[in-house]
Amino acid sequence: MEQIKNWMKREVISITPDATLREVAALILEKRVGTLPVVDNGGTLVGTVSITSIVKLFLPDFVAVMDEIDFVHDYGDLENASAEDQQRAKMLHVTDVMEEPIAMEDEAGLVHALSVMEKHNLRDLIVTRDGKLVGIASQVDIGRAFLTDFTKETGPLYS
Amino acid sequence: MLIYISVVLLFAASFAGILAGKAHRAIFAMAGAVLMVLLGIVLDFYSQEQALLAIDFNTLGLLFGMMVIVAILKNTGYFEYVAILTAKRTKGNPWILLIALGTITTVASLFLDNVTTVILMAPVTVLIAGILGISPIPLLMAEAFLSDTGGVATLVGDPPNILIGSAANLSFMDFVVNLAPIVLVAWLVTLILIRLLFREEMAQEPSNLDALEALNEHEAMKDRASANKILIILLGVVALFFLHQTLHMQAGFVALIGAAAALIWLRPDLEEVLDGIEWPVLLFFAALFVVVGGIEASGLLDLAGESLTSLSSQDVILMGVALIWVAAVASAIIDNIPFTIAMIPIIQALGRPGLDITPLWWALALGAGFGGNATPIGSTANMVVVSLSEKTKSPITTRIWLRSGVPIMIATCVVATILFVIRFGILK
Numbered sequence: 001m002e003q004i005k006n007w008m009k010r011e012v013i014s015i016t017p018d019a020t021l022r023e024v025a026a027l028i029l030e031k032r033v034g035t036l037p038v039v040d041n042g043g044t045l046v047g048t049v050s051i052t053s054i055v056k057l058f059l060p061d062f063v064a065v066m067d068e069i070d071f072v073h074d075y076g077d078l079e080n081a082s083a084e085d086q087q088r089a090k091m092l093h094v095t096d097v098m099e100e101p102i103a104m105e106d107e108a109g110l111v112h113a114l115s116v117m118e119k120h121n122l123r124d125l126i127v128t129r130d131g132k133l134v135g136i137a138s139q140v141d142i143g144r145a146f147l148t149d150f151t152k153e154t155g156p157l158y159s
Numbered sequence: 160m161l162i163y164i165s166v167v168l169l170f171a172a173s174f175a176g177i178l179a180g181k182a183h184r185a186i187f188a189m190a191g192a193v194l195m196v197l198l199g200i201v202l203d204f205y206s207q208e209q210a211l212l213a214i215d216f217n218t219l220g221l222l223f224g225m226m227v228i229v230a231i232l233k234n235t236g237y238f239e240y241v242a243i244l245t246a247k248r249t250k251g252n253p254w255i256l257l258i259a260l261g262t263i264t265t266v267a268s269l270f271l272d273n274v275t276t277v278i279l280m281a282p283v284t285v286l287i288a289g290i291l292g293i294s295p296i297p298l299l300m301a302e303a304f305l306s307d308t309g310g311v312a313t314l315v316g317d318p319p320n321i322l323i324g325s326a327a328n329l330s331f332m333d334f335v336v337n338l339a340p341i342v343l344v345a346w347l348v349t350l351i352l353i354r355l356l357f358r359e360e361m362a363q364e365p366s367n368l369d370a371l372e373a374l375n376e377h378e379a380m381k382d383r384a385s386a387n388k389i390l391i392i393l394l395g396v397v398a399l400f401f402l403h404q405t406l407h408m409q410a411g412f413v414a415l416i417g418a419a420a421a422l423i424w425l426r427p428d429l430e431e432v433l434d435g436i437e438w439p440v441l442l443f444f445a446a447l448f449v450v451v452g453g454i455e456a457s458g459l460l461d462l463a464g465e466s467l468t469s470l471s472s473q474d475v476i477l478m479g480v481a482l483i484w485v486a487a488v489a490s491a492i493i494d495n496i497p498f499t500i501a502m503i504p505i506i507q508a509l510g511r512p513g514l515d516i517t518p519l520w521w522a523l524a525l526g527a528g529f530g531g532n533a534t535p536i537g538s539t540a541n542m543v544v545v546s547l548s549e550k551t552k553s554p555i556t557t558r559i560w561l562r563s564g565v566p567i568m569i570a571t572c573v574v575a576t577i578l579f580v581i582r583f584g585i586l587k
Contacts, residue, residue: 060289061285061288061289061295061550061551061552061553062282062285062286062289062290064550064551065281065282065285065286065547065550065551066282066283066285066286067282068236068379068381069286070378071239071374071375071376071378071379072286072290072374073373073374073375074367074369074370074372074373074374075290075370076290076292076366076367076369076370077292077366077367077370078289078290078292078367078370084552085552088552
């Protein structure tokens with residue numbers, strides 16, 4: 001059985017719960033990552049914060065309450081980032097937007113990992129050992145593992 | 160004596176459970192109903208057959224029938240269509256927009272459940288306010304205030320009215336003739352107060368008028384063919400409501416005719432329609448009927464009625480005024496449905512040959528309806544608006560609500576009191 005630990009990235013950029021949202025945003029931009037694990041001083045994973053959860057703060061109100069928005073064609077001034085939204089976002093901390101962490105132990109199998117990512121709609125999967133952060137695997141990382149296996153197969157194509 | 164004490168204790172316990180909100184109110188009501196029947200069997204005052212007869216199937220049929228029609232209507236996008244079309248005509252003026260959206264909500268809530276109307280109107284209101292860059296709060300609150308107030312005018316506009324109409328055998332026209340004039344004045348007073356209380360927000364300059372113009376109401380209407388059919392059905396139902404007494408039809412039967420006609424004409428996915436039915440509400444009503452039926456069967460209310468036999472018709476007007484205010488305060492703090500169900504047998508017990516207690520029913524409807532405006536929990540429509548606003552960046556806090564809700568409740572109850580005394584005391 002292939003395990004996640006063979007396909008994950010071991011150098012993980014993480015952030016502490018006391019960081020501000022601006023610090024998180026800057027770090028995400030600088031390191032070109034999509035998800036940051038939030039880790040307390042003891043190394044325990046307490047949450048995750050992603051680009052998606054930050055940009056949600058800039059969505060217009062009606063998107064949260066309307067089932068369908070396809071008939072709205074002109075967003076007018078809503079296209080310009082509102083100063084209020086910016087101001088409000090600046091006041092926030094990681095803990096205000098972070099999500100419950102969904103993590104897997106590094107010994108877990110790839111099919112298990114793929115299934116959990118699919119069900120929870122995750123782009124990145126946090127990997128832990130005994131609750132401590134040890135790695136992160138993206139959809140692409142897990143996908144590569146499967147494709148590698150798949151192309152190795154000796155089927156009629158290669159015979 | 161043992162019967163009276165145990166019935167009162169059981170009623171108090173179920174009521175406390177309903178109000179404490181530790182679980183869905185229907186669960187406590189159902190537990191109370193089962194215990195009441197059990198008590199009735201053990202103490203030999205209330206049988207299982209009596210309990211079944213206590214359930215008012217006219218009320219349940221009315222609620223169910225209208226829920227079916229609404230479940231079909233809400234998926235057509237018709238409300239979004241009307242709201243957008245109207246908003247474009249207002250040219251974005253916040254005050255005219257508020258009157259327009261408030262009026263649509265009120266007219267709809269005369270014939271449909273307030274909660275449904277608000278659920279359908281509030282999201283598109285947030286959209287329109289967002290596009291115009293104005294605060295959605297006054298618009299949302301006005302929709303709740305105006306539909307709560309307006310709904311009092313008809314038999315089907317408000318759940319307490321459905322209960323009262325069924326218990327006292329009052330027709331749709333009885334409600335329109337006796338309550339609509341009072342409600343109209345109260346509605347206008349509410350509108351004026353909203354204007355005064357939200358004068359700052361009403362002075363906001365809307366931006367993006369082009370964006371408002373670009374909203375396409377025809378695209379918002381998802382299913383025009385179904386919308387047209389269901390509207391024809393709804394108009395037929397409303398016409399029958401006006402005539403139901405003349406035709407010797409129960410209002411519940413009229414609603415069920417409409418529901419059956421809609422289902423056979425549109426043949427929608429039945430599972431989907433039934434998913435839209437608020438079963439907890441129907442269960443809650445049915446269970447409360449069984450509980451109240453037990454209280455009636457125990458003879459407790461006859462006891463109360465006998466001690467008040469010296470009532471004159473003048474006393475009825477005085478009691479009516481008191482009832483408006485008691486009902487208003489009660490339904491501001493607690494749900495007005497259990498309150499109404501509890502009051503119905505008490506008022507019935509006061510009736511006797513030669514004394515017309517009908518004004519008391521109108522007083523109860525006015526108080527229970529107008530009182531709901533005061534607090535965010537006073538009516539289900541208020542709760543819907545508040546919880547929707549919590550998903551946006553400008554949530555309606557309890558403080559914001561009370562600042563306008565309390566003055567509106569007091570003003571409408573003053574209007575109700577004055578017009579009640581004139582209409583039923585002086586002009587009778």
